[in-house]
Amino acid sequence: MVKFLPLKQAVAENLKDGDTVAFEGFTHLIPTAAAHEAIRQGFRNLTLIRMTPDLIYDQMIGMGMAKKIVFSYVGNPGVGLLRRARDAIENGFPRSLEIEEHSHAGMANAYEAGASGLPCAVFRGYRGAGLAAVNPNIKSVTCPFTGEVLAAVPSIRPDVTFIHAQKADKKGNVLVEGIIGIQKEAVLAAKRAVVTVEEVVDNFDDLHPNLTVLPRWTIAAISVVPGGSHPSYAHGYYARDNAAYLEWDEIAADREKFQAWMQANVIDKSADDFGARVEHLRKAA
Amino acid sequence: MSDTGFTPNEMMTIAASRALRNDDVCFVGIGAPSAACNVARLTHAPDITLIYESGTIGTAPDVLPLSIGDGELCETAVTTVAVPEMFRYWLQGGRISIGFLGAAQLDKFGNINTTVIGGYFHPKTRLPGGGGAPEIATSSKEIYITMAQTKRGMVEKIDFFTSFGHGEGGDHRKRLGIETSGPTLLITDLAIWKPDPVSKEFTVVSLHPGVTREQVQDSCGWVVKFAEALDETPAPSELELKTLRDLQARTKAAHEGTGKAKAA
Numbered sequence: 001m002v003k004f005l006p007l008k009q010a011v012a013e014n015l016k017d018g019d020t021v022a023f024e025g026f027t028h029l030i031p032t033a034a035a036h037e038a039i040r041q042g043f044r045n046l047t048l049i050r051m052t053p054d055l056i057y058d059q060m061i062g063m064g065m066a067k068k069i070v071f072s073y074v075g076n077p078g079v080g081l082l083r084r085a086r087d088a089i090e091n092g093f094p095r096s097l098e099i100e101e102h103s104h105a106g107m108a109n110a111y112e113a114g115a116s117g118l119p120c121a122v123f124r125g126y127r128g129a130g131l132a133a134v135n136p137n138i139k140s141v142t143c144p145f146t147g148e149v150l151a152a153v154p155s156i157r158p159d160v161t162f163i164h165a166q167k168a169d170k171k172g173n174v175l176v177e178g179i180i181g182i183q184k185e186a187v188l189a190a191k192r193a194v195v196t197v198e199e200v201v202d203n204f205d206d207l208h209p210n211l212t213v214l215p216r217w218t219i220a221a222i223s224v225v226p227g228g229s230h231p232s233y234a235h236g237y238y239a240r241d242n243a244a245y246l247e248w249d250e251i252a253a254d255r256e257k258f259q260a261w262m263q264a265n266v267i268d269k270s271a272d273d274f275g276a277r278v279e280h281l282r283k284a285a
Numbered sequence: 286m287s288d289t290g291f292t293p294n295e296m297m298t299i300a301a302s303r304a305l306r307n308d309d310v311c312f313v314g315i316g317a318p319s320a321a322c323n324v325a326r327l328t329h330a331p332d333i334t335l336i337y338e339s340g341t342i343g344t345a346p347d348v349l350p351l352s353i354g355d356g357e358l359c360e361t362a363v364t365t366v367a368v369p370e371m372f373r374y375w376l377q378g379g380r381i382s383i384g385f386l387g388a389a390q391l392d393k394f395g396n397i398n399t400t401v402i403g404g405y406f407h408p409k410t411r412l413p414g415g416g417g418a419p420e421i422a423t424s425s426k427e428i429y430i431t432m433a434q435t436k437r438g439m440v441e442k443i444d445f446f447t448s449f450g451h452g453e454g455g456d457h458r459k460r461l462g463i464e465t466s467g468p469t470l471l472i473t474d475l476a477i478w479k480p481d482p483v484s485k486e487f488t489v490v491s492l493h494p495g496v497t498r499e500q501v502q503d504s505c506g507w508v509v510k511f512a513e514a515l516d517e518t519p520a521p522s523e524l525e526l527k528t529l530r531d532l533q534a535r536t537k538a539a540h541e542g543t544g545k546a547k548a549a
Contacts, residue, residue, distance in 0.1 A: 026339050026368055027354025051368070052416075075413025077352030078315055082413070089411045101400075104338060105377070105420040108369040124377050127463050128449025129419040134405045149462060179339045179359050182368045212367075233356055242351045242540045 002172035002216040007223040007271040010194050011037040014220055019159040020047040022190065023056055025232060026181030027077055027240075031164040032056055033228035033274050034196050036266045038162075039063055049158055051107045051182060052077065055231070055248055058084040059266070061097060062258050068098035070156070072107045079245050083252040093255070101135055106153050111182050113155035114189025125151040161190035164229045165214075166236060168197045169204045172216035178235025180212050192220040196228040198237050227274035230281075238281040289495055291521050293474035294433060296493045298324060298529055299521040301385075301431045301472040310334040311383045312376065312421050315353050317431045318385035320532070321472075323349060327528045336375065338417040340366045349536040353416075372417070376424045384425030386418055388432045390443045393486045393507045394457075395430060395450025395468030397422070398443040405445060415447040422448035427466045433474040434504040441507045451485035475501050477518055481510070491516040 005013070015021060015038055023031050023038075035056035042065075048057050049070040054077060060066055062084030074085050088097040102110070109121035122141055126132045132151075141152045163183045165176045174195050176183050187193040195214070200222075204213065231244035251261045291299075301321035305311060307330040313322045315337075326333050326345060334343045339354035343363030350358055359365045366375070375381065389412055390398035399418065403409030422428055428450070432438060450468045451457055458467050468487075471478035477491040488510045489501060494517060502509045521529075 027352045028339070028356070028359075071414070073414050073416035074411070075416075077354070078350070080413075081411070086411045090408060101414060103415050103419040104368070104417040105372040108372045112369040112373075123373065124424065125420045127423045128446060128452055128458070128461050129415070130400065130405070130446035131415070131419065178356070179341065179354050179365055180367050181339065181354075184367065185369060235356055235359060239356055240352070242355075245351065246540065 002219045003221050004172065004200075005221045005223055007033060007037050007196060007225055010221040010223045011041060014160050014192050014194050015041075015043055017043050018045045019043070020049065022049040022156070022158040022161045022186050024050060024161060024163055024182050024186040025229070026052060026179060028179035028181060028232060029164045029176065029183065029229050029234060030054065030056060030232035031162045031196055031228065032230055032232060033225040033271045034162040034164070034194060035060060036269070037271060039065065039262070039266050049156060051104055053082060053085065055245070058082040058248075058252055059262065061085050061088050062094070062252070063262065064094040066097060067095075068100065070100040070102070072102045072104045076245055076249060079249050083249070084258060087255070100137060101131055102138070102153065103129070103131065106138070106151070107156070108182060110153050110156040111185035111189050114157045115185040118155050120152050120154050122150050122152050156189055158186070158190040159192070161186045161193045162196070163187060163193070164196045164234070166198050166234055168195070168200050168222050170200060170202055172219060172222055173204060174214040174219060174222065175204060175207065176212045176214070184212055184214065187214055187218060193218065194221045194223070195219055196223045196225040198226050198228070198234050200224055223271070225271045225274055227276070227278035228271065230274055230277045233281070238278040241278075241281055289520065291526055293493065295521060295526065295529055296518065297431060297433065297472055297474040299525045300477060300493065300518050301429065302328065302525070304429055304470055304472065305330050305333055305383065307332050309382045310336065310380060311385055312336050312338070312381045312417075312425055314386045314418070314421075315350070316387045318387055318429075319349055320529070321431060322385060323532060324525065324529050327532065328525060336381065338368070338371060340368055340371045342366065342375065347535060348539045349532060351540050372420060376417075376420060379424065379426070381421070381425040382427065384421040384428045386421065386428060386430050386448065388430055389438065391430065391432060391439050392441065392443045392450075394452060394454045395428065395471065395480065395485075395487060396443055396446055396452065397430070397448040397450065398445045400445040400447045402444055418448040422450065422467070423463050423465060425465060428468045429470045429472070430468055431472045434501070436504060436506045439505045439507065451480065454485045455483070475504065486510060488512050489515065491518045493518045494520045
């Protein structure tokens with residue numbers, strides 16, 4: 001049953017060296033605070049799964065925590081490349097990095113299959129695409145009814161998934177709204193899930209009945225971290241810090257500059273520092 | 286800016302916007318396609334359905350999103366669905382009329398590479414990869430491509446098939462069981478190209494105002510074919526130029542942070 005824990009303890013209790021872990025969020029609600037806590041605790045040999053790795057995986061890869069990434073878009077959305085990930089893939093720095101690359105459709109289907117308890121996902125994809133030739137986990141099956149050849153990929157079943165969400169109620173049910181991305185599937189596909197939230201409210205009685213709510217018994221731990229998604233955003237709470245994404249391109253371009261930034265902004269900081277980072281991005285009420 | 290009163294990039298975006306119809310359902314790639322699609326929406330195609338892969342359907346942003354998942358896309362959308370639903374019901378389900386893509390590397394058959402420069406396992410440059418593009422390229426009814434011409438970008442042979450266009454040309458799509466039309470239009474900063482009906486090789490059908498055949502050839506890595514009856518692309522209208530420039534000015538202000546107070 002779900003526990004409300006300080007983030008430090010929630011991460012320590014649920015993540016361990018060598019785990020296969022997903023920190024999901026499709027541009028929106030990226031669990032930055034949880035990723036930074038994982039960086040501070042210094043986990044090693046992680047297999048990182050995420051459709052759009054972006055800044056937090058660039059940071060974890062740059063800190064040498066990942067042995068493998070599974071992804072479908074290894075870029076800084078709208079800005080360009082992920083320079084720490086590139087350094088690892090092109091130069092093996094700070095360590096070699098195994099990659100398993102899919103398309104968005106492939107990853108989305110694989111998460112859904114994981115949440116559905118299926119061993120694999122079947123969809124119409126990868127036709128003529130080069131990925132099928134370089135990723136041995138992309139195979140095909142023939143429809144037994146029509147004979148159509150379809151793509152098959154193994155389902156995604158992380159040891160642990162981290163997501164950020166708008167709010168929890170006092171019992172520990174969690175609401176996600178806005179661009180809901182792949183969060184529900186990533187939570188239900190995982191053995192355990194940790195959720196950071198902007199706030200806790202008494203109850204969800206006044207909510208629309210069809211909103212995306214993860215019942216408390218699907219979650220291992222909840223931590224309250226206002227601003228915990230920055231520089232991503234939380235719909236209804238604060239806007240995306242696009243300037244920070246543009247700045248990251250320059251920080252990550254240089255190994256020493258990257259290390260200095262990580263020391264000052266992650267290692268020497270805590271989850272409590274996120275609230276101040278989004279103050280200027282909060283919606284005028 | 287040249288003495289024509291508009292830049293080649295402005296001509297590209299506007300020519301691309303004109304290709305879209307009011308009743309299109311368009312899956313929008315980030316960057317140049319996003320600008321073109323929103324200019325279309327703000328000029329001749331107010332009811333166009335723009336879809337971004339973050340799950341936003343029928344979105345109408347006031348500024349161009351930096352990412353495919355900026356908050357404004359959701360706030361202005363008719364509905365926002367989960368990513369698996371986006372790819373399964375809406376794209377794979379055959380509901381997209383136009384997939385609008387950009388390209389890092391493109392060949393004359395409309396095959397696109399956004400994955401690696403060099404070999405896949407030991408790349409010279411690791412690019413972001415395909416994202417949604419591999420399935421957008423095969424599940425959308427048609428594909429439009431827009432990119433500025435360079436010899437590095439438009440090449441005889443791409444390093445990696447991120448998204449399949451017409452493959453080796455001819456009926457290659459059919460042979461792979463792909464039922465959709467694939468690339469039917471390429472809009473560059475110099476010209477408009479369409480595939481030859483049989484070979485499927487991109488052929489220049491219209492030169493932008495003031496552009497010569499030599500300029501098109503000099504910035505393209507393959508031997509360019511020109512249509513027998515070559516048109517001149519109509520210059521941007523005042524309304525088109527103003528719409529594009531206003532959109533870009535709002536976007537620049539918002540992304541640099543000066544628009545922060547309003548952005549949320």
